[in-house]
Amino acid sequence: MPEICLLGTGGMMPLKNRWLTSLYYEYEGSALLIDCGEGTQIALAESGAKISRINMLLLTHMHADHVSGLPGFLLSLGNASRTEPLTICLPAGRVQTIRNLMSICDRLPFEVIFHELPIKEHCSFTADMLDPLITIESMPVRHSTNCLGYSITLNRKQEFQPERAKELGVPLKMWRVLHSGESVTLEDGRVITPDMVTLANRSPIKVTYVTDTLPFPEIAAFAKGSRLFICEGMYGDAEKKQSMNEKGHMLMQDACRLADEAGADSLWLTHYSPAEMNPDRFSKELKKLFPNVTVTSDGKWAEIKE
Ligand SMILES: [Zn+2]
Numbered sequence: 044m045p046e047i048c049l050l051g052t053g054g055m056m057p058l059k060n061r062w063l064t065s066l067y068y069e070y071e072g073s074a075l076l077i078d079c080g081e082g083t084q085i086a087l088a089e090s091g092a093k094i095s096r097i098n099m100l101l102l103t104h105m106h107a108d109h110v111s112g113l114p115g116f117l118l119s120l121g122n123a124s125r126t127e128p129l130t131i132c133l134p135a136g137r138v139q140t141i142r143n144l145m146s147i148c149d150r151l152p153f154e155v156i157f158h159e160l161p162i163k164e165h166c167s168f169t170a171d172m173l174d175p176l177i178t179i180e181s182m183p184v185r186h187s188t189n190c191l192g193y194s195i196t197l198n199r200k201q202e203f204q205p206e207r208a209k210e211l212g213v214p215l216k217m218w219r220v221l222h223s224g225e226s227v228t229l230e231d232g233r234v235i236t237p238d239m240v241t242l243a244n245r246s247p248i249k250v251t252y253v254t255d256t257l258p259f260p261e262i263a264a265f266a267k268g269s270r271l272f273i274c275e276g277m278y279g280d281a282e283k284k285q286s287m288n289e290k291g292h293m294l295m296q297d298a299c300r301l302a303d304e305a306g307a308d309s310l311w312l313t314h315y316s317p318a319e320m321n322p323d324r325f326s327k328e329l330k331k332l333f334p335n336v337t338v339t340s341d342g343k344w345a346e347i348k349e
């Protein structure tokens with residue numbers, strides 16, 4: 044099952060005890076990172092996440108609080124003896140910005156592969172470099188520069204049920220055939236199909252990450268059915284709504300409403316303003332809008348279970 048850590052929860056600049064917003068997602072020994080602001084390599088080390096397992100980096104947009112930690116991160120990755128390529132997904136047209144940041148990283152021992160994502164429409168692709176069962180979707184959001192929201196979906200294999208195979212009298216030597224997705228014919232002529240011995244309806248596990256955007260309805264559609272929705276909440280003060288939306292940001296309350304509309308199981312808030320020293324003071328009020336909201340702090344881990 045995927046293991047997730049919100050490495051930092053700040054927006055704009057890192058603070059003492061609050062690194063910039065970044066997400067670590069690991070599945071069966073391979074990991075991806077979303078965003079890499081200043082200090083992300085330290086946040087990774089502090090959280091206990093495994094930098095050496097990261098083979099994919101998704102960048103939301105080219106603001107310093109989301110990318111300026113890239114040189115240090117790449118150098119740390121090189122220092123962890125990495126030789127396999129690293130894939131960086133980013134909004135189309137911004138590869139040169141990343142190359143400029145990389146120009147201060149001398150002799151990285153691995154190749155960096157760029158994957159540019161459309162800035163005007165949704166996009167979906169299989170994250171083979173992570174696991175072929177994982178699909179990544181990107182969606183343009185509304186910020187002061189081109190910015191993408193991401194969702195990561197683990198599509199699960201049908202699970203073979205040995206008890207069911209025994210009940211049906213399938214000999215052990217035929218289990219492997221059924222397991223590989225083919226039907227078998229028993230000596231008495233009965234045909235056993237794979238769906239008769241697998242656990243159906245294993246729903247996909249979806250995690251959505253949206254930050255640096257004003258709130259708008261398509262975000263709820265994009266996050267539909269997420270087990271975990273991670274969303275920015277710059278402030279919890281309602282009077283800041285207009286100024287925040289004008290700057291391409293949202294309030295904690297906006298995020299709660301989107302999570303509710305999306306039918307998400309849970310919501311983690313992040314990307315707090317550096318002026319907001321105690322975001323947790325809004326928890327009680329926010330739970331009235333969306334009961335399963337967490338005003339997270341740095342280094343929050345979760346394993347997404349059945
Ligand atoms: Zn930001």
Ligand SMILES: [Zn+2]
Binds near residue numbers: 104106186255
């Ligand atoms: Zn931004």
